[in-house]
Each structure stands twice: as C-alpha cells, then as structure tokens.
Amino acid sequence: MPLITVIHGDGIGMEVIPAAVEVLQALHLPLTFQTAEAGFSTFERVKNALPRETLALCEASDAILFGATQSPMIKVGGYQSPILSLRRYFDLFCNLRPAQGNGLDVLIVRENTEGMYSRRERVEHGGNTTIAERVITAKASERIARAACEWAMKRRQKLTVVHKANVLNETCGLFRDRALAIAADYFDLTVDEGLIDSTAMHLAQDALNGDGSRYDVIVTTNLFGDILSDLVAGLTGGLGIAPSANIGANGHGVFEPVHGSAPDIAGQGIADPRAAILTAAMLLDELGYSAQADRVRAATRETAHTGSTPKTTEAIIERISQTAS
Numbered sequence: 001m002p003l004i005t006v007i008h009g010d011g012i013g014m015e016v017i018p019a020a021v022e023v024l025q026a027l028h029l030p031l032t033f034q035t036a037e038a039g040f041s042t043f044e045r046v047k048n049a050l051p052r053e054t055l056a057l058c059e060a061s062d063a064i065l066f067g068a069t070q071s072p073m074i075k076v077g078g079y080q081s082p083i084l085s086l087r088r089y090f091d092l093f094c095n096l097r098p099a100q101g102n103g104l105d106v107l108i109v110r111e112n113t114e115g116m117y118s119r120r121e122r123v124e125h126g127g128n129t130t131i132a133e134r135v136i137t138a139k140a141s142e143r144i145a146r147a148a149c150e151w152a153m154k155r156r157q158k159l160t161v162v163h164k165a166n167v168l169n170e171t172c173g174l175f176r177d178r179a180l181a182i183a184a185d186y187f188d189l190t191v192d193e194g195l196i197d198s199t200a201m202h203l204a205q206d207a208l209n210g211d212g213s214r215y216d217v218i219v220t221t222n223l224f225g226d227i228l229s230d231l232v233a234g235l236t237g238g239l240g241i242a243p244s245a246n247i248g249a250n251g252h253g254v255f256e257p258v259h260g261s262a263p264d265i266a267g268q269g270i271a272d273p274r275a276a277i278l279t280a281a282m283l284l285d286e287l288g289y290s291a292q293a294d295r296v297r298a299a300t301r302e303t304a305h306t307g308s309t310p311k312t313t314e315a316i317i318e319r320i321s322q323t324a325s
C-alpha cells in the first residue's frame with residue numbers, strides 16, 4: 001500500500017495541503033499518509049528547516065506531498081530552503097510544470113539540480129564583488145533532455161530546447177548541444193530551440209492570441225525554468241492552479257504546487273487549494289492511478305475558487321464523487 005509523506009510547510013501550505021489530502025482520501029484508494037515537518041517555522045524551533053526525522057520519513061515513503069515554505073529574502077544563518085535540500089538529497093533532477101489555459105498547453109521540463117542553483121557563490125574585494133558560478137554538466141543536460149523527449153512523445157510530440165547560448169557560450173552551449181543531440185534520436189519528435197528571452201515573449205503573445213500551437217514541451221536549465229514556469233502560470237490562470245512534480249531517477253518524487261507560502265493571506269481560509277489538488281493528481285499519475293488523476297483534474301478544472309479554501313475543496317470532492325465509476 002503506497003505510503004505518502006505529507007509536509008504542510010509554512011503559510012498557506014498548512015491549508016492547501018490538508019485540502020489536497022482530503023481529495024486523495026475521497027478517492028478511497030489504498031493510500032496511507034504520514035505527516036512530517038519542514039520549513040521556516042520548523043527552523044525557528046529546532047534550527048533545522050528539514051530535520052533528520054523528516055528525511056527518514058521521506059526516505060521510507062513512496063511519494064512526498066509538499067506544501068510551501070517561507071524562504072527569507074535575505075540570508076539567515078543556517079537556513080536552507082527545504083525544497084532545495086530535498087531536490088538535492090533525492091537527486092530529483094526533473095521538475096515538471098504543466099500549464100493549460102488561454103490557448104496554451106505547455107509542459108515546462110526544468111533541470112532541477114544544477115545551473116544557477118549550484119550554490120557556488122562567493123564574495124570578493126571585501127564584499128564589493130560577488131560571484132555566482134553556473135554549473136552545467138553533460139550528464140545532467142542529457143538526462144533532463146531524455147526525460148523531456150519521453151514526455152513530448154506522450155503529448156503533441158514537439159520539443160523546444162530553451163537557452164541563452166548566444167551569450168552563455170559555454171554553459172548554455174553545452175546544455176543546448178547535448179539536449180539537441182539526445183532529441184535527434186527521437187525520430188517522431190519535431191525539435192526546435194529558442195532563446196529564453198524571445199521564448200518568454202512568444203509565450204506572452206501566444207496567450208494573448210489564444211494560440212498555443214507553437215509550444216508543447218519546453219526543456220530548459222534550472223533558473224530559466226523557474227522563471228518561465230511562473231510566467232506560464234501567470235499566463236494560464238495564475239499560481240492558484242499551477243502544479244508541479246520533482247522526479248528522481250530512483251523513483252522518489254516530491255510533489256509541490258508552484259506557489260509559495262503566501263504569508264499575506266495565510267491563516268484566513270481563503271487560499272486557492274486547486275494548485276495543491278492538481279499537484280496531488282500528478283502524484284496519483286506517478287503512483288499509477290492515472291484514471292483517478294484524470295478525474296481529479298477534470299473536477300478541479302470545472303471548479304472556480306470563490307474565495308474559501310474549504311468550500312472550493314468541498315465542491316471539487318462533490319464533483320469527483322459524481323464521476324465515480
């Protein structure tokens with residue numbers, strides 16, 4: 001029986017993740033749940049944002065449903081974002097971020113382990129010069145490209161490799177070359193490439209024109225994927241309905257909505273639970289429950305968020321029960 005570790009995290013994570021768990025439970029599947037702690041409030045209490053016990057619980061489970069954690073804008077000694085730690089610890093190299101709306105239907109496949117997230121930053125000249133190293137490896141570029149190709153094969157068979165190789169000749173150059181080389185083996189795919197800046201503009205134009213034929217699967221490096229996934233979320237209905245999955249090679253998966261902890265609206269019962277519920281659907285897909293995942297997605301897409309977390313959740317559960325087979 002699959003075991004799911006549930007990490008609420010901070011802020012609205014404490015509201016939207018229980019809502020997603022309610023939806024999962026309403027499906028009456030043989031799933032078991034255990035909760036674990038992580039986040040900024042955990043850090044304030046035990047000086048560790050991702051305690052060892054949490055990692056052990058995650059390690060022993062089949063999937064992890066993760067809410068959101070508050071990341072301070074400025075450096076706080078000893079604090080590390082737990083989602084970044086989880087990605088690193090379980091080598092969750094593939095971040096899947098699908099978005100549908102305003103004509104767009106895209107899947108961003110974001111490299112999740114290196115690039116600008118390599119944590120190689122240093123300070124020189126007494127603090128007047130700061131340097132970040134952007135690590136791009138052939139291995140990580142090839143494995144993310146392969147994952148993106150596999151996803152594109154299951155969709156509209158179109159892949160766009162997004163980079164900035166005209167400026168970042170070495171790092172983006174390597175990513176581009178390796179990704180295109182992998183894609184060349186997939187004869188059924190239509191493959192092209194784009195620069196990150198013009199891709200952002202084209203996505204915005206396509207959403208304005210309601211024409212999503214240009215992009216299907218986009219594969220890109222870590223920070224570009226972070227930014228592009230917020231952009232497409234904004235273009236297709238907002239962060240309130242943007243799910244994501246972090247998938248590893250060894251079967252681990254951490255499922256988290258794209259949105260953050262939203263401290264401004266936390267604790268009021270007004271957060272939109274749909275992103276977390278759509279994220280739970282991605283978790284169901286990964287566990288092999290695709291039919292149930294489709295039911296959850298259909299019910300969620302038909303439900304508007306009217307401003308109350310419990311009411312929206314209830315309405316989605318009601319719709320799911322109407323489609324019960």
Ligand code: IPM
Binds near residue numbers: 071083258
């Ligand atoms: C995301 C988030 C994280 C990231 C933050 C919380 C560290 O923005 O999952 O997109 O930058 O990857």
Ligand code: MN
Binds near residue numbers: 227
């Ligand atoms: Mn982000």
